Amino acid sequence: MKFYEVAVYEVERALKKLEMDESLANIIREPQKSVEVSLPVKMDDGTTKVFKGYRVIHSDATGPAKGGIRFHQDVDLEETKALATLMTFKCALFGVPFGGGKGGVKVDPRELSEAELERLSRQYIRQLREIFGQDKDVPAPDVNTNPKVMGWMADEFETLVNKLEPGIITGKPLAIGGSLGRTSATGKGISIVTREACKKFGINIQGATVAIQGFGNVGSFAAKCLDELGVKLVAVVDVYGGVYNPDGLNVPELIKYAKENKTVKGFPGCQEIDNYGVLTADVDILVPAALEGQITEEIAPDVKAKIIVEAANGPTTPEADVILAEKGVIALPDILCNAGGVTVSYFEWVQNRTGLYWSEEKVNNSLEEYVVRAFDNVIATKEKYNCPDYRNAAFCLAAERIGEAIKARGWVNY
Ligand code: NAD
Numbered sequence: 001m002k003f004y005e006v007a008v009y010e011v012e013r014a015l016k017k018l019e020m021d022e023s024l025a026n027i028i029r030e031p032q033k034s035v036e037v038s039l040p041v042k043m044d045d046g047t048t049k050v051f052k053g054y055r056v057i058h059s060d061a062t063g064p065a066k067g068g069i070r071f072h073q074d075v076d077l078e079e080t081k082a083l084a085t086l087m088t089f090k091c092a093l094f095g096v097p098f099g100g101g102k103g104g105v106k107v108d109p110r111e112l113s114e115a116e117l118e119r120l121s122r123q124y125i126r127q128l129r130e131i132f133g134q135d136k137d138v139p140a141p142d143v144n145t146n147p148k149v150m151g152w153m154a155d156e157f158e159t160l161v162n163k164l165e166p167g168i169i170t171g172k173p174l175a176i177g178g179s180l181g182r183t184s185a186t187g188k189g190i191s192i193v194t195r196e197a198c199k200k201f202g203i204n205i206q207g208a209t210v211a212i213q214g215f216g217n218v219g220s221f222a223a224k225c226l227d228e229l230g231v232k233l234v235a236v237v238d239v240y241g242g243v244y245n246p247d248g249l250n251v252p253e254l255i256k257y258a259k260e261n262k263t264v265k266g267f268p269g270c271q272e273i274d275n276y277g278v279l280t281a282d283v284d285i286l287v288p289a290a291l292e293g294q295i296t297e298e299i300a301p302d303v304k305a306k307i308i309v310e311a312a313n314g315p316t317t318p319e320a321d322v323i324l325a326e327k328g329v330i331a332l333p334d335i336l337c338n339a340g341g342v343t344v345s346y347f348e349w350v351q352n353r354t355g356l357y358w359s360e361e362k363v364n365n366s367l368e369e370y371v372v373r374a375f376d377n378v379i380a381t382k383e384k385y386n387c388p389d390y391r392n393a394a395f396c397l398a399a400e401r402i403g404e405a406i407k408a409r410g411w412v413n414y
Contacts, residue, residue, distance in 0.1 A: 056084040069104060189337065306330065331390065
């Protein structure tokens with residue numbers, strides 16, 4: 001199944017479970033707006049290249065659309081639709097007052113200089129400026145984009161509209177209205193979900209072992225926060241290669257090494273390991289934190305982890321989910337596990353709107369509250385509807401809330 005088909009499949013499973021009215025279900029199914037633009041960018045060598053850019057608003061029934069911008073060579077409209085759909089459900093599940101959106105550019109950013117990347121980022125905002133706005137659609141970082149890129153984009157938007165509007169984008173540098181705790185938020189959310197899951201499913205978190213696929217923003221901060229909870233990181237892989245040490249990797253040293261070398265590959269004192277090795281490592285906890293479609297029906301039979309905490313969006317295919325369930329693996333879904341980022345994005349947006357900036361302690365305490373509440377709600381929903389798995393429970397709870405918003409807006413007759 002392609003990624004968008006997977007998203008649709010999960011939405012359909014929830015709508016069916018809830019026996020949702022067809023008129024309502026039809027609105028929830030379809031993305032509201034999908035835009036594709038061409039982005040001409042002057043390259044350093046004097047030529048001009050044209051890149052494809054996308055922005056999808058899946059739904060703004062529950063609030064302004066919210067979702068990251070991805071720079072990757074595999075980005076296309078279908079992938080962006082899938083990611084936007086997940087965002088609507090994620091925001092509804094966490095009770096943050098946003099809808100779902102997502103954007104991206106089909107580009108391998110490793111092939112661009114920093115100046116070219118800046119021109120591309122600014123061009124993206126110029127071509128899509130009508131869509132964005134703090135009360136319309138609010139982007140954020142995703143794969144291969146970061147606070148620096150958000151800073152360029154915020155500046156471009158504010159220049160175009162001729163006023164300061166920091167709430168247009170989140171994940172900004174602190175100096176222009178970013179929030180303390182935003183960069184670490186998704187990884188921190190992963191660690192909170194892991195802690196709650198270990199408590200619930202009777203695993204001693206002290207000394208529990210973890211393997212992580214992907215060591216970018218989410219993977220590295222998840223490693224840091226899990227390390228602080230006493231979890232032992234034994235295996236990590238990124239796009240260049242991986243490292244394994246059954247006695248545990250020194251996480252602060254690994255983070256430093258990865259920053260300097262742009263990869264974990266070659267970290268001293270370890271064996272080499274590949275994607276398959278990490279995904280099937282003999283660990284208590286597996287954290288896929290790279291891209292979608294990684295745990296497939298081929299990989300799933302060999303997975304040894306007791307719990308999967310999905311940091312990436314869509315890392316497990318539905319076919320793999322079935323196999324994992326048969327094996328008794330507890331698979332905790334992306335929309336529950338990785339919503340720490342959008343939750344602190346919401347706090348950033350609130351700070352931008354009020355002009356009152358929070359301490360890191362306040363951000364982290366509030367994040368803790370949101371994640372624990374969402375975790376408890378998913379557990380309770382699974383029981384309430386007798387859902388076959390936690391993914392279905394999370395989608396059911398979110399779909400109920402999206403449905404309520406659509407009804408309250410009078411988009412269907414009731
Ligand atoms: P990132 O670009 O910072 O890091 C991605 C990591 O994945 C890198 O280490 C890269 O080397 C690795 N990777 C890429 N392709 C790989 C492959 N084929 N095999 C192994 N490793 C590979 O991106 P990120 O922001 O950390 O996002 C990672 C995932 O988390 C994505 O699915 C993203 O949608 C999701 N996510 C991100 C955020 C956020 O706040 N950044 C929030 C929610 C979800």
